[in-house]
Amino acid sequence: MNTPPVPAGPGQHQQIVDRIGHGLASMAPPGTWRQIRAEYRAAGRHIEADVVVTGQDGVPRALQPPVELVQLLGTLRAAMYRPGPGTWLSAVLTVDPVQGTAADFAFDREPQWRRTPPPIGFQDELRTFPRADEHVPGWLRERAGLPPLAPPAGDGxxxxxxxxxxxxxxxxxxxxxxxLVPAEAERVLAYLDAAPVVLASRSNGPDAFAPDRTDAVPMNFRTDGVWAWPGAVAYYLREHGVPPDPDLLAHIRARRFTAPPEVSEAATDLALAAITGEPRRTGL
Structure with missing residues (x-):
C-alpha cells in the first residue's frame, strides 16, 4: 500500500519553483534568450517533460530537459499534494530574464499528452496521490477504469x-x-443534438472563436437530466473542433453516447434552475 507524500508549505513550494527557474535559466547563455518555458505532465510513473527556449530572434527551440530538472519537478508535485484534492497533473513554468519565474498548475484538467498513459498509469496516480471522490474529475475516473459517480438523487x-x-x-x-478523433466527435455531436431542448431563443449569438460571425451560435439549452448544456457546446465542436467540458465528455462516454429521448418534469425544472440561476419550481 502506498503512503501518500507529506505536503510541504507554500514557502517550500516557492523555493523549489525558484530552483527550477534558476536551472532553466542556466540552460541558455545569458543575453541570448527572451523566454524559457518548461511543461511537465505526469500520471503515476508516466512522465513527460518539454523545454523550449525562445531566442532573441523570436524563434523557439526545443531542448532536452536535464534529469535533475525533471526530478525537481517531480519533487514539487509531491510537495504540493493535499489530502482530498490530490496534486497537479501538469505544470507550465515560464522564465523571463526580467520578471523571473511564473508557474501555472492544472489539478483537474487533463494534460495534452504526447502519448496518453495506459489505465494503469492513472490507477498509479490515484494510489500515489489519493483523491476524495468529489475531486476525481470525470475524465480521470474514465482513464483509470473507475465507474462514473452516480448522479445525485432526488433534490440533486x-x-x-x-x-x-x-x-x-x-x-x-x-x-x-x-x-477528439473524427469518429468520436460525430458520436458526441449526435448525443449533444439528441437530448431534449428545455430553453430556446429564436436568435443566435456571436462566435467567440470567429468574431466576424455575429449571428452564428444557437441560443438554446438541452439536458439529459444530469447535465444541461448550451447550443454553443455542439456548435464549437462542429465548427472549431472544441471538445466539450472533460467532465461532460466523460459522462457522455459513460452513457455510451446514447442520450435519453425525454427527461422527467423534475429533471427539466432542475435543468432550468441550473441554466437561469432561479430556484426550482416546487409542487403545491
Missing part, C-alpha cells in the same frame, strides 16, 4: 459545462483539452 442539481478554459490576454478563449 443538474450540472452545466465550461465552454472554454479561460481567456488569453487579448480576451480570446483558451482551450486546453485533448482533441
Amino acid at each position: 442539481e443538474v450540472r452545466t459545462p465550461r465552454i472554454h478554459d479561460g481567456l488569453d490576454a487579448s480576451g480570446r478563449p483558451l482551450i486546453r483539452r485533448q482533441p
Whole structure:
C-alpha cells in the first residue's frame, strides 16, 4: 500500500519553483534568450517533460530537459499534494530574464499528452496521490477504469459545462483539452443534438472563436437530466473542433453516447434552475 507524500508549505513550494527557474535559466547563455518555458505532465510513473527556449530572434527551440530538472519537478508535485484534492497533473513554468519565474498548475484538467498513459498509469496516480471522490474529475475516473459517480438523487442539481478554459490576454478563449478523433466527435455531436431542448431563443449569438460571425451560435439549452448544456457546446465542436467540458465528455462516454429521448418534469425544472440561476419550481 502506498503512503501518500507529506505536503510541504507554500514557502517550500516557492523555493523549489525558484530552483527550477534558476536551472532553466542556466540552460541558455545569458543575453541570448527572451523566454524559457518548461511543461511537465505526469500520471503515476508516466512522465513527460518539454523545454523550449525562445531566442532573441523570436524563434523557439526545443531542448532536452536535464534529469535533475525533471526530478525537481517531480519533487514539487509531491510537495504540493493535499489530502482530498490530490496534486497537479501538469505544470507550465515560464522564465523571463526580467520578471523571473511564473508557474501555472492544472489539478483537474487533463494534460495534452504526447502519448496518453495506459489505465494503469492513472490507477498509479490515484494510489500515489489519493483523491476524495468529489475531486476525481470525470475524465480521470474514465482513464483509470473507475465507474462514473452516480448522479445525485432526488433534490440533486443538474450540472452545466465550461465552454472554454479561460481567456488569453487579448480576451480570446483558451482551450486546453485533448482533441477528439473524427469518429468520436460525430458520436458526441449526435448525443449533444439528441437530448431534449428545455430553453430556446429564436436568435443566435456571436462566435467567440470567429468574431466576424455575429449571428452564428444557437441560443438554446438541452439536458439529459444530469447535465444541461448550451447550443454553443455542439456548435464549437462542429465548427472549431472544441471538445466539450472533460467532465461532460466523460459522462457522455459513460452513457455510451446514447442520450435519453425525454427527461422527467423534475429533471427539466432542475435543468432550468441550473441554466437561469432561479430556484426550482416546487409542487403545491
